[in-house]
Amino acid sequence: MRRTSDETKAIILAAARERFAREGYERTTIRGIAADARIDASMVMRYFGNKERLFTAASDFDLKLPALADLPREQVGRLLVEHFLDRWEEDEALMVLLRSGVTNDDAAERMRSIFARQLWPVAVELDGDASSAARRAGLAASQILGLALCRYILRLPSIAEMSRDEVVEWLGPTLQRYLTEEAA
Amino acid sequence: MRRTSDETKAIILAAARERFAREGYERTTIRGIAADARIDASMVMRYFGNKERLFTAASDFDLKLPALADLPREQVGRLLVEHFLDRWEEDEALMVLLRSGVTNDDAAERMRSIFARQLWPVAVELDGDASSAARRAGLAASQILGLALCRYILRLPSIAEMSRDEVVEWLGPTLQRYLTEEAA
DNA sequence: CATTGATGCCAACAAACGTTGACCAACAAG
């Protein structure tokens, strides 16, 4: 026994996250993940049961949104954009979900519940009314996900080449309006 | 000869568009398309060569952006949002590209070139400077695609349930700012 | 009527996939 099972499990999971993030659900193969992990494909099955459960494990994650109560209300938009840029670049799970949520229903459902459960409370905190907060959270999500799509996945040059500060300058006011201002 | 070849070709193409739009590139199969078209899979190959060329044919399309010269400059944002909503709902090709562009490199490249070639000129018309116009076009694309992603693909309830007018009210000002206002 | 060309179907291929079960090798405990 060279390794403990938890170690290999972690190795497999890391390889899976990378594959799912790069290629999406359908194009990543168990065999490919196993090769990356330098292990036999049957081990992946042994530890995770099947491809779907492996995916579930690989896409488990937390937006880690900050408590906004302490923050200056008029800077919420900027701070949120900054937070999402960080989150996006430090954790592959978001990429996994976006790449896969487009064709895989399970992943789409996970995405929905993540934004509903984690971004919605932030909007409630700022708005007060639960139902209009849902709309505000959705609007914010649409801009955040659109940015991620263009910057990290489609790699539209004009978006991918923008500096972090420029992104914050442009998107900050948008999120600020979606989350705090009245409809026109 | 029951049908002319152009007729069947059109039937196949329609079936292909629907499949690609619903399932994305990897999950749609030639056999599935053929079944929808009530035809043998080998016919699909005969008329389109291979899956990739069929996809190319199915995702060929035009944003049909209006000339903005005649329009009131201060309403450009709203008008563009309205135009995109129409375009999304009347032509499956955009959905095909979005569903597939996330995992298929060819589709991503087509997406890039469509937005670069068709949205960029609009931004130039409004801005004048070619390089900052590219950024403006990219920003507008990020919000438009983010909306489409949340509304038509992920189906986030709060976004999917918004009326057309509400979408225009909220996103119009965003596109207006991206396309015409100075950076903060 | 015979030839030609196009439309369509059928059967099969090789490759790749997720998944399974039998077997092997190392270590720990008795």
Place this chain on the structure above:
DNA sequence: CTTGTTGGTCAACGTTTGTTGGCATCAATG
């Protein structure tokens, strides 16, 4: 030394995929 458990490999399965070639069918042309 034996025995049981655990980490790991190997070979194969059944299915599905894109793709190919041959064969039937029909219309028009000579």
